[in-house]
Amino acid sequence: MHIVLIEPEIPGNTGNIARLCAATGIELHLVKPLGFSIDDKHLKRAGLDYWDMVKVHVHENFQEVLDKYPENNFHYCTTKAPRAHSEATFQLDDMLVFGKETAGIPESILKANWEKCIRIPMIEGARSLNLSNSAAIVAYEAMRQLDYVNLQQVGPGPRT
Secondary structure, three states: OEEEEEOOOOHHHHHHHHHHHHHHOOEEEEEOOOOOOOOOHHHHHHHHHHHHHOOEEEEOOHHHHHHHOOOOOEEEEOOOOOOEHHHOOOOOOOEEEEOEOOOEOOHHHHHHOHHHEEEOOOOOOOOOOOHHHHHHHHHHHHHHHOOOOOOOOOOOOOOO
């Protein structure tokens, strides 16, 4: 599975998503321009010591992602979509696409892929969720549908 962040702006969100990717084995794709340096201390702080567990890809633009992964299914996560994320059917190599914090996924991409757009249900008047929270919600729904493949499902028990 893959998480694609189009033009992320806040290093803490990207760091948290990197930690999510490390914990789940999901690959992280960052689409330029980035609102921070990959060496940013806030980015690294949010990801803590998990960065070596994350496979990170940096792309010059979103078209590069589409060209590199033509066989993968794309799910575009937006507050504008009529269909809930839990209604989507996920597969192991799917691309979960999120837009930048201040604007979301560009309208041109949404219009071209409307049937692949999904949203997280919220009460009326709620504008949006935090980007890293949204990525976690959608990623774990996808992993749940795949029976948490490759993830440890039972804890080791209490320490003695």
